[in-house]
Amino acid sequence: MPVLSTSALAALIAETVFSYVLTAGLEESGFDDALREKIRQRLGKKSPEQLAFGLALERALRRLDAAMPGWTQSLFDEHLLRTNDVAVELARLLQRQGQPDAGVLAEAWARGAATPRADLQAEARRAAQVFLRLLDEELDAPDVRPALAALRTSRDLASLRDQGAVLQELLDQVLQRLDASQELLAFQAQILASGKQRGLLRVEGNTIVYGNVYQVVFQTRDGHEMTARMSSPLLQQLMAETAPALPRAPQPDASSGDPTPAAWRLVHPYPMPPHFTGRKRERAMLSAWLTADDAHPLLVLRALGGFGKSALAWHWLTHDVDARAWPRVVWWSFYDEREFSAFLAETLAYLGVDPRRVPNPRQQAEMLLDLLRHPGILLILDGFERALRAYNTMMAPYLGDEGMKADAEETARQRDCISPVAEYFLRGMATLPGMRGKVLMTTRLRPRVLEAHGDLLQGCREEELTALDKADAVAYFRARGIRGSRAEIETVCGRYGFHPLSLALLAGLVLTDLQTPGDIAAARHLDVSGNLIQRQHHVLQAAYDNLTPARQKLLSRIACFRGPVDYEALRALAEPGQDIDGDLRDLITRGLLHHDRSHNRYDLHPIVRRYAYDRLGDDARQAAHSRLRDYFAAVLGPDRVQTLDDLAPVIELYHHTVRAGRYDEAWDLFYDRINKPTYYQFGAYQLRIELLRALFPEGEDRPPRLKKEGDRAWTLAALANGYSFSGQPRRAVPLLERHNAIYEKRGDKGNLAIGLGNLAMQQMIVGALRAAEANLRRRIALCREIEDAFVEAVGHQELGRLLAYLGRWAEAGEALATALRMFEEQGHVQAQGIGWAYRALRALLMWRQTPSPETASEALAAARRALELADETARTRYPHPRDYVSAHWLLGAAHRVNRDLDLAERHLLEALRRCRGINMVDHEADILLDLARLRRDQGQGEEGV
Numbered sequence: 001m002p003v004l005s006t007s008a009l010a011a012l013i014a015e016t017v018f019s020y021v022l023t024a025g026l027e028e029s030g031f032d033d034a035l036r037e038k039i040r041q042r043l044g045k046k047s048p049e050q051l052a053f054g055l056a057l058e059r060a061l062r063r064l065d066a067a068m069p070g071w072t073q074s075l076f077d078e079h080l081l082r083t084n085d086v087a088v089e090l091a092r093l094l095q096r097q098g099q100p101d102a103g104v105l106a107e108a109w110a111r112g113a114a115t116p117r118a119d120l121q122a123e124a125r126r127a128a129q130v131f132l133r134l135l136d137e138e139l140d141a142p143d144v145r146p147a148l149a150a151l152r153t154s155r156d157l158a159s160l161r162d163q164g165a166v167l168q169e170l171l172d173q174v175l176q177r178l179d180a181s182q183e184l185l186a187f188q189a190q191i192l193a194s195g196k197q198r199g200l201l202r203v204e205g206n207t208i209v210y211g212n213v214y215q216v217v218f219q220t221r222d223g224h225e226m227t228a229r230m231s232s233p234l235l236q237q238l239m240a241e242t243a244p245a246l247p248r249a250p251q252p253d254a255s256s257g258d259p260t261p262a263a264w265r266l267v268h269p270y271p272m273p274p275h276f277t278g279r280k281r282e283r284a285m286l287s288a289w290l291t292a293d294d295a296h297p298l299l300v301l302r303a304l305g306g307f308g309k310s311a312l313a314w315h316w317l318t319h320d321v322d323a324r325a326w327p328r329v330v331w332w333s334f335y336d337e338r339e340f341s342a343f344l345a346e347t348l349a350y351l352g353v354d355p356r357r358v359p360n361p362r363q364q365a366e367m368l369l370d371l372l373r374h375p376g377i378l379l380i381l382d383g384f385e386r387a388l389r390a391y392n393t394m395m396a397p398y399l400g401d402e403g404m405k406a407d408a409e410e411t412a413r414q415r416d417c418i419s420p421v422a423e424y425f426l427r428g429m430a431t432l433p434g435m436r437g438k439v440l441m442t443t444r445l446r447p448r449v450l451e452a453h454g455d456l457l458q459g460c461r462e463e464e465l466t467a468l469d470k471a472d473a474v475a476y477f478r479a480r481g482i483r484g485s486r487a488e489i490e491t492v493c494g495r496y497g498f499h500p501l502s503l504a505l506l507a508g509l510v511l512t513d514l515q516t517p518g519d520i521a522a523a524r525h526l527d528v529s530g531n532l533i534q535r536q537h538h539v540l541q542a543a544y545d546n547l548t549p550a551r552q553k554l555l556s557r558i559a560c561f562r563g564p565v566d567y568e569a570l571r572a573l574a575e576p577g578q579d580i581d582g583d584l585r586d587l588i589t590r591g592l593l594h595h596d597r598s599h600n601r602y603d604l605h606p607i608v609r610r611y612a613y614d615r616l617g618d619d620a621r622q623a624a625h626s627r628l629r630d631y632f633a634a635v636l637g638p639d640r641v642q643t644l645d646d647l648a649p650v651i652e653l654y655h656h657t658v659r660a661g662r663y664d665e666a667w668d669l670f671y672d673r674i675n676k677p678t679y680y681q682f683g684a685y686q687l688r689i690e691l692l693r694a695l696f697p698e699g700e701d702r703p704p705r706l707k708k709e710g711d712r713a714w715t716l717a718a719l720a721n722g723y724s725f726s727g728q729p730r731r732a733v734p735l736l737e738r739h740n741a742i743y744e745k746r747g748d749k750g751n752l753a754i755g756l757g758n759l760a761m762q763q764m765i766v767g768a769l770r771a772a773e774a775n776l777r778r779r780i781a782l783c784r785e786i787e788d789a790f791v792e793a794v795g796h797q798e799l800g801r802l803l804a805y806l807g808r809w810a811e812a813g814e815a816l817a818t819a820l821r822m823f824e825e826q827g828h829v830q831a832q833g834i835g836w837a838y839r840a841l842r843a844l845l846m847w848r849q850t851p852s853p854e855t856a857s858e859a860l861a862a863a864r865r866a867l868e869l870a871d872e873t874a875r876t877r878y879p880h881p882r883d884y885v886s887a888h889w890l891l892g893a894a895h896r897v898n899r900d901l902d903l904a905e906r907h908l909l910e911a912l913r914r915c916r917g918i919n920m921v922d923h924e925a926d927i928l929l930d931l932a933r934l935r936r937d938q939g940q941g942e943e944g945v
Contacts, residue, residue, distance in 0.1 A: 010058035268333035271596030278472025296461035303465035372437035390414035430457035467498035484520030508590030793822035833869030
């Protein structure tokens, strides 16, 4: 077989793999001849999918030839191209169906080799491993991945079968679970997911869902129709071309009988208070935005607390939004669940994408943005202020609007999202072209990410919700059964600025007045002095003061809960002999307590919660939390944790334990039940910060209120780690200094040495290099004294990196060589890889000061070795994502100084992709700087800026 060029070889391999996909795979599919022919035509030689695969192959082959000269032509000879097993393995990688086996490629080479020596076969296996890794990277390149998306989401073509018998069996099983009044009127389909997926069968409302790939189409007698949905654009196209048309039933009017269509995903239904009235002007504005404002796919509905943002959005959604035009709706309340990652996972699953297949939150945000390019999707993010830094505290349910009255810069920072992925999503929604879906946000505070140079981003619109219209206020009072003329009601309501919450409380006072119940004249007894804010406060105070002492105590105890609570928990608050049912009814009538009848849960408006909570004295507050702590401890379930939601009861118990002043018990609970899941299992660093800060009631500049000194030291280090991993090193440094002072006082040299190293790494980030050097040298001295070789070696390694930053090249080289020798003696491969990365960094810094071919070559060799050792560590133990980020970043930078700009770009983009994948904020700036330098070298200076 003649030697082929790399381009020709790549095209030949691509044709071999696609020939397998379009022959053996389709033969096993069970499709009829006509459908198989359509798939072959769609995925022919000139298809975007095959061309993109060929491009990725060519790039991977060129990189393999550079890394292991000669093996490109040797591996992919005539024998391999005739081996069906190899095509199967590459097809697995192409369609993202697991990791291919490098041994298959090596064995194929051995069968074709004239003299398959054992050492050469081992080298062939290594070459195959390198090639598969390179191909995996190239398949994720920005110009390749989109073209292959259809293949990756369509599942294995070879597993799409069992169209008839499986379908009938599926329908028989599901229809037994549906109401007897429902009748299958129409069903035709030619593609159904494999029988392997049968375990994923579920019913959502009237919808039969089979895995994440297909929804069965059926109609019911009451006029509902469930539409077919396939997760793959490719399969959607095939379905449209081959499946017969489905009869369409009339759709119900969204404003009549069924206000919440079954296909909508209302994750946290809003407990709508009775007597919602009016808001026609605001509802008309929302409807006009939804149907006619294509320039602003994102609308922020902003207002202070008590203006009825959530009630307005819910009423508009359930009465004004046309389900025919907006068949896919998600309502998510950040009051109930503020983790943006949870919102992403739930929304993607609802829209047909299994979030487990894309575990990285940033990529999930990208997928959701892609889905929002299609029409008919509406997302409502209610109470988004809970996702901002201003409310990043366990006491968020008690915060008012005045907490934002700080200096301008601090106020701006408080409006940053807790999650960087949330900022990425919002920025994309407001800037990317072609967005046809819509996002409505209700919030007290506008997220800062939506601003640029003092203005809103181009795709974002903001509307501030203000007072009720006069006519709406009059209609509301009359709906509550309050007597009075229009002028009288308008006058009374005007004293409180037509503030919706104040009017609800005012109506409750009028209805329960002892002299003239139900007559607007009862409002004359209220204090109307002071400014508008003071008058609104007066009506809340009056509503509370008019309660009996028992009901005041009950309301304040309910305020101890941070969210909705069920009836049994409220019974735990009742005094012996108390008429809890009568007291609850009275609080509801007065507008102080909301009752969600559909879920039988009770809740307070945040403003009412804060006021009632503040009315408790310190002793009464601790007593109430102690009572609730005992209640939650008694009902706490097992400690098996699979999702972050499983920790919710433990966190509630922790909250009440802290607020009861039982800090040592709270620490034990955190350490035993919360620490490992939040750190190792979920990486929930912001949640850890929030929970640990509660152990510092006097502030972080004072010790945590714990009795044991060791517990105090552990808490300081744990909080510092949370700040470090969330990109706040300046807040970590003073905590680590106090941590080290404890072990210094105790004479614990081992823990002190570790603490000194942790402190030095944070000091390097903030630029305190001299202090970091002193701490690292002391660490090394302590380790020699106690003979801790590993911790000492880490100290030498970090000292070498620091000395390189200081430009002391010879000392840096000596420290790094010492560390490498010690790690080699200990057989610690992963640490050696970090050492080679630091050597590459040192060489790059030297080159930056004095460019030379020698230092450029040294940087390239060291970075390559760092990547090799990262691969070896992943193969022999498990992958370390941070090591891959460092290796690709430094390898990209090294290729740039060696003038190989294509390879530089490839590795830097890979580093950035991996970095953002794990939110490695301490490396992203370095990678972006080297990308900017690369753009300058490529003559694209403006893009670099």
